Amino acid sequence: MTTAAGSAQRNILVVDDESQITRVLRTALSSYGYGVRTAGDGDEALEIMRDWTPDLVITDLSMPNMGGLELCRRIRAKSALPIIVLSVRGEEKIKVDALDSGADDYVTKPFNMNELVARVRAALRRASGPVREENASRIEAGDFRIDLRTRVVSVRDREIRLTPKEFDLLCYLARNPGKVITHHTLLASVWGGTSTQQPEYLHVFMNHLRKKLEPEDGSVRYIMTERWVGYRFEPGDPH
Numbered sequence: 001m002t003t004a005a006g007s008a009q010r011n012i013l014v015v016d017d018e019s020q021i022t023r024v025l026r027t028a029l030s031s032y033g034y035g036v037r038t039a040g041d042g043d044e045a046l047e048i049m050r051d052w053t054p055d056l057v058i059t060d061l062s063m064p065n066m067g068g069l070e071l072c073r074r075i076r077a078k079s080a081l082p083i084i085v086l087s088v089r090g091e092e093k094i095k096v097d098a099l100d101s102g103a104d105d106y107v108t109k110p111f112n113m114n115e116l117v118a119r120v121r122a123a124l125r126r127a128s129g130p131v132r133e134e135n136a137s138r139i140e141a142g143d144f145r146i147d148l149r150t151r152v153v154s155v156r157d158r159e160i161r162l163t164p165k166e167f168d169l170l171c172y173l174a175r176n177p178g179k180v181i182t183h184h185t186l187l188a189s190v191w192g193g194t195s196t197q198q199p200e201y202l203h204v205f206m207n208h209l210r211k212k213l214e215p216e217d218g219s220v221r222y223i224m225t226e227r228w229v230g231y232r233f234e235p236g237d238p239h
Contacts, residue, residue, distance in 0.1 A: 009033060009034065009035050010033075010034055010035070010055040010056070010124055011034065011035040011036070011037070011052070011053070011054045011055050011056075012029055012034045012035070012036050012037075012054055012055065012056050012057070012058060012120070013036075013037050013038070013039065013045060013048060013049065013052075013054035013056075013057045013058070014026065014029070014036060014037070014038045014039070014057075014058045014059075015038070015039045015040075015041070015042065015044075015045040015057065015058065015059040015060060015063070015068070015071065016038070016040070016058075016059070016060040016063070016086070017040045017041055017060065017063040017064060018060070021060070021086075021109075022038040022040075025038075025058065026038055028113050028117070029117070029120070032117055034120075037052065037054070040063070040064075041063040041064050041065045041066055041067070042059075042063065042065065042066025042067060042068065042070055042071035042074070043065045043066045045057070045059070045066075045071055046066075046071070046074060049075075054081070055081070055082070055124060055127070056081065056082045056083070056084065056120060056123055056124055056127070057071075057075060057081060057082070057083045057084070058083075058084045058085075058086050058116075058120075059071055059072070059083065059084075059085055059086065060085075060086060060087055061085060061087040061089055061094065061098065062087070062088075062089070068085060068087065068098070069097060069098060069101045070101075072085070072098065072101040072102040072103050073101050073102055075102065076101070076102030080127070081127070082104050082105075082123035082124065082127045083102060083103045083104055083105075084103065084104060084105045084106070084107060084116075084119055084120065084123060085098045085103045085105070085106045085107070086107050086109060086111065086116070087106070087107075087108065087109060088108070088109040089108075090108040092228040092229060095226075095228070095229045096182055096184070096229060099180055099182055099229070099230075100182075103180075104123055104178075104179050104180065105119050105122075105123060105178075105179065105180050105232070106180055106226070106229070107119060119178075122177070122178030122234065123178055123179075125177070125178060136148065137149050139171065139174050139175065141174045141177050141235040142177065142234070142235025142236035142237055143155050143156045143222075143235055143236035144170075144174055144235050144236075146170065146171060146174055148171070151164075151167050153167065153170065155213055156236075160212050160213060161212075162209075162212065163208075165190070165191075165205060166205055166208055166209055166212070168190050169186070169190050169205055169206075169209060170209060170213075172186065172189050172190055173223070173231070173233035174233065174235065176233065177233050177234065177235050178232065178233070178234060179232065179233075180226050180229065180230055180231075180232050181230045181231055181232070181233075182229055182230040183199050183202055183229070183230050185230070186202055186230065186231070187199065187201065187202055206223060206231065209223060210222075210223055221234070221236065222234055222235065222236070
């Protein structure tokens, strides 16, 4: 089966013990051309996945039997399948726990359907290999062209001058488009493990990056803040 755009249908497994949520998501996601199946908890989800492989999983956290965190860990132990957590729980610790358990993104209920679908599309693009890294010398992602040898960055054909640390930070983001990356992960990956308790590094450099990369009208197009948790990089659609 193909979507309206002519590409192969992508399948989504929705895991939630609230039947109203699963009905709404099944109807809405199906209208966008996705194949959708639903499960009431983690055990049922894993049972469905024995005979049917989804392209993406959307899961709640608090469910009877196996909850969302354990489901994330079970899936991530054997697959790089994109996982989006959709939960009423919005505390920072819960979000970080979900991301550490293998979730790629986190959306808090009540949610905007257009935003959720945009997150789904971003996660599927990332899973399909939206970033091209040729011979470990160049990264191409959406509006961005990054030459790793010359350390030249172009955004929509506009060359941007970055400091060494800004460049390292952008490279890490560009390799993980559409994915929520926690403060701890960014600090450890770009500054090293000893810097994870010094988030002021990250805030300062993210502000610098935004001033250089984002449109001059002050809008935010590329570097999204996930409040209290981290950042999400959206490189734009390929030319």
